[in-house]
Amino acid sequence: MRRALSIAMTALTGALSVYQASADTISLRADIWPPYNATPGSDKPGYIVELANEIWNSEGHQVDYSTIPWERAISEARSGNIDCILGALPEEVPDFVFHSLSLGLDQSTFYTRSGNPWTYHSPSQLSNIRLGVIGGYSYDQGAVDEHIAMAIRDGSPGSRVQLMKGDNALEKNLQKLLSGRIDAIVGSATVVNYTVATLGMEGAVQPAGNIGVADELYIACSPATPDKSETYTRQLDTGIRRLRESGRLAEILERYGLKDWNSETPRNLDM
DSSP: OOOOOOHHHHHHHHHHHHHHHTTOEEEEEEOOBTTTBOSTTSSOOOHHHHHHHHHHHHTTOEEEEEEOOHHHHHHHHHHTSSSEEEEEOTTTSTTSEEOSSOSOEEOEEEEEETTOOOOOOSGGGGGGSOEEEETTOOSSSSHHHHHHHHHHHTOOTTOSEEEEOSTTHHHHHHHHHHHTSOSEEEEEHHHHHHHHHHTTOBTTEEEEEEOSSOEEOEEEEOTTSHHHHHHHHHHHHHHHHHHHHHTHHHHHHHTTTOOOGGGOOGGGTTO
C-alpha cells in the first residue's frame, strides 16, 4: 500500500507519471500462438496483438512486438528486460502484474488422427500413448503436467512424451501426429483449430477430450517495474471495455473467424 502523501504531491506525482508513460515503447513478447499472436508485421499478427496496439496506441504508446520462446519470454519479463508477455495464465506467472478483463479463453485439449478411438478421461491413460507437447507450456498445473515432467526427466529414445520447441512447434507436432510418429498432441483448442485450418488439415485430426475447463488469458507485465506495469494493465482494462462496447472488438475477432470469448463456453471451444 502506498504511503499517504499531501494532496499537492499526489497530484504532481500523478501528472508526472502520466507524462512519463505517454511516450513509452512497450515491449511485448511471446512465442507464435495464432490466432492470439502470430508473425510480427504480417497482415494478421494475432488478435491480441491488434488489441494491444489499438489500446496502447490510443494512450500514446508504441508497441514493440516480436516472438521468442515462451520460457525465455517469461524469464526476460520477470527480470525487467521486457515489459509484458502475451497469452499468460495468472497461475502460470503469479508474480506478474495482470489486468482484470481477460483477452480470451484457453482450453487444453487432446487431438488424435481422425478415426482413432482414443479419448482422454484421466491422466492414467497417458502412460499408454506417445504424446507430443511443447517446451515450456503448462497444460493443467496438475497431474498432466506432472506426467509430462516425469516422462521428460526419465525419457529415452521413443519416450512416451516427445518435446518440441521453437516457433513452429505445434505445426511440427501436427506433422508428427499425421505421420504416425506420435499418437496424440495436447494444446489450446483455439490455437490447434486455427492452425489445422491454416495448414489445410481439417478432417485429418480430431479433438479427443478436454483437460478441465477453459482458462482465461491475459497480457502479463513485468513484476520488476510494478508501477509501470500497473499503468499498462489499467489501460488494457479501459481499452478492452471500450473496444467491446464500440463493436471494434467484434470486428477484429471476425478477421480471425472468432467471436467474443464472453459468449463462449468450454464445451464449444474444441468444435
